[in-house]
Amino acid sequence: MNAHEYASANADRFLSQLQDLLRIPSISTDPQRVADVQRAAQWVADDLRRIGMQRVDIMPTAGHPVVYAEWLGAEANAPTVLVYGHYDVQPAELEAGWTSDPFEPVIRDGRIYARGASDDKGQVFAHVKAAESLLATGSSPVNLKFLIEGEEEIGSPNLSRFIDEHLDLLRADVCVISDSGMARMDQPSIVYALRGLVGMELEVWGPAQDLHSGQYGGTVHNPAQALAEIIAALHNPDGSVAVPGFYDDVLPLADDERAELERTAFVEADWRKATGAPQPWGEAQFKLHERIGARPTLEINGMAGGFYGAGFKTVLPARAIAKISCRLVANQNPRHIYELVRDYVAMITPPTVRSELRLLQAGEPAFVDRNTPAMQAAITAYEQGWGKPPVFSREGGSIPVVADFNHKLRLPVILMGFGLNDDGAHGPNEHFSIEMFRRGIQTAIYFYEAIAKQQP
Ligand code: BES
Ligand code: MN
Ligand code: MN
DSSP states (O other): OOHHHHHHHTHHHHHHHHHHHHTSOOBTTOGGGHHHHHHHHHHHHHHHHHTTOSEEEEEOOSSSOEEEEEEOOSOTTOOEEEEEEEOOBOOOOGGGTOSSOTTSOEEETTEEESTTIIIIIHHHHHHHHHHHHHHHTSOOSSEEEEEEESOGGGTOTTHHHHHHHTTTTTOOSEEEEOOSEESBTTBOEEEEEEOEEEEEEEEEEOSSSOEEHHHHBTTBOOHHHHHHHHHHTTBOTTSOBOSTTTTTTOOOOOHHHHHHHGGGOOOHHHHHHHHOOSSOOSOTTSOHHHHHHHOOEEEEEEEEESOOSSSOOOEEOSEEEEEEEEEEOTTOOHHHHHHHHHHHHHHHSOTTSEEEEEEEEEEOOEEOOSSSHHHHHHHHHHHHHHSSOOEEEEOSOOOTHHHHHHHTSOOOEEEOOOEETTSOTTSTTOEEEHHHHHHHHHHHHHHHHHHHHTOO
16 A cells, blocks of 8 residues: 555544544633643644654743654655644634534534634644655655644744754755645645735824813824824725835736736635625725735724723723734835834824834745746646646735745745635634545645655
8 A cells, every 4th residue: 555545545534633633722822722732732743753753842932832743764865844834723712603613623514614624733734644644654755854833823933943943953955834725626726925924013192091071072182083093094095005115125926927826816706705895995906816915915903992892981092002914025024114114103193192103023925936846846746636737826824934944944935735715714614625635635745755756
């Protein structure tokens, strides 16, 4: 039996193991879940040990631990593949619209429903099971290293440092990440661009404390209103970002990219179904998929100020606050964009209030060279896994560590996403297609095999 046959023969067991992992509520942002996050790390490490990885460590960081595993038993001169993924998940509350308990996975209509099913437990587990299939049927044609972290969903705050401290340990020839998606199951695609992210907090103060809105209203510039005015000035009426210099470093879409991306274009009806929004919005000169994959944005993630509880309170609040994030594209620099927004906010803040824009987190955009041997191996793997050549696509989400793999480890990164755009990642009823899980395992095996054939 070869690895591919082994994966088919063990498909049911793989699925039930994935269900066990999905039962662990490893919500990295929730301080109440520290022990569950630890338990998920332990579960992943145990499975990696069980499949025959030679070294498996749960390595502490200042936050949640990293699971590291390696198998270096391939033939002399065989290349080494570093697999990255994350075992932490986003929060999930039943009340948010889940049909069933987010941490009690159920199978309906060929999909497995649970928080983390697609993002990213199901996808990273496909690589673990690909490795198992190879090791159980003889050997792996490549050396394998796994780096599975527990803090991706909170911006990987300790991973850069971890990489700096373990440059030798993580040495490899190529990095593969399955933590993104494809537009449709019947058209495989390889993501070559992800957006970066700057997370910011804008605070506006006025009076020294909350005031009676009758006694002082009309004489004090209300900070909630001033915040709204500042926020309103961050975009132009055409949907573009009004911050001077914001687009200066944006790598424009080349004509051949435009044509290629057309093949994974958002159908407007699908966009409506996915979002439930009445109408599209944004930069009209770019198509929906171009706005998501190739244009930077500035989003208000939340704003608060004054009284918004039950009932009514005639208050003039002392302060108001907003969380703002920008998605960035190549070649924008997060720090520089933060400075541009900060300076613009300072400039448009009226003298009647004070404001401060604080930087909370920063992650670089990812842009992958499509003309590398590693990419050729990925193309071969998709052709074999899908019986059809993949197209290239760009996605709007962020995996900030990709930049570190490029710069610090000098690794070509392959974004081999097996999710689907409508998997409901971060939302209610997140699910992963069982067929995508199955093909993901097969494609991962084909990828390791194709990489091995490239050895010099
Ligand atoms: N897997 C996603 C990233 C992603 C989403 C890639 C969609 C491609 C398409 C990842 O888990 C994620 O959610 N990242 C965060 C990063 C943030 C917390 C720094 C994101 O994009 O918001
Ligand atoms: Mn993810
Ligand atoms: Mn995510």
